[in-house]
Amino acid sequence: MNSYDEYQRFIRYRTGYHSFFLVVLLLLVNHFVTGVKDFQWAEDGSVELLFIILIPGTFMNIVSTWQGAYFNRKEKPLRSNLVVLAMGVMYVWLALYSGSISDRGLVIDGKLTLAASQLMLGLTWISIPITYIVRKLWDKRIAD
Structure with a gap:
């Protein structure tokens, strides 16, 4: 059974809808950019698609976390944030220190590489605890 309340389900639905619309728009x-203008901005199509999906994914994570709909009511946010932060740090570490940057780099010949998408994925995961902390500080400031 799902332990999200009605408000959380609505926010998750709405941000999911907006994220899907953003994916379609970015695609x-x-x-247009790659087909009509014949401009390649990533090393291959899979890296392009990964970046295109990560942008709305990050948007959805930030908006859901800010509005209190990312974690369900029974979930412990501190524990979940630590797990998500560890995943984000792991992806950033893989992108920066796994040898892919020293061997190849984030950008080669003006095109984003797979290492850049790993960095973006790490930042996507790290955005959740950062947003949660900023929201808690914001709420505390407003309450004072």
């Missing part, structure tokens, strides 16, 4: 823009 259309990417199709």
